[in-house]
Amino acid sequence: MPLPALVSAEVLRIPAHLRDPYTAMFRAQTDHTAAPAEITDATTTILGLAHQVIADKETSPRSGRSDRRPDHLPRQRHPHRH
Numbered sequence: 001m002p003l004p005a006l007v008s009a010e011v012l013r014i015p016a017h018l019r020d021p022y023t024a025m026f027r028a029q030t031d032h033t034a035a036p037a038e039i040t041d042a043t044t045t046i047l048g049l050a051h052q053v054i055a056d057k058e059t060s061p062r063s064g065r066s067d068r069r070p071d072h073l074p075r076q077r078h079p080h081r082h
Contacts, residue, residue, distance in 0.1 A: 004030070014053060022049055
């Protein structure tokens, strides 16, 4: 998997079983030589994958990573915020 697709899949929390179709659509979506219709189809498919990931998280919220910071971790201090 190309690094940009991997990072994007991680940020969007695309599960392992959806990574291959996501990567194919990511490549089509970011290919500067792709036809507009192909980019639109890829974007629509990625949006569908995102909806599927959200639905899966709603039905079993403990599967996968949590957005919540574990209670035992200290809060990060931001050097420019007071």
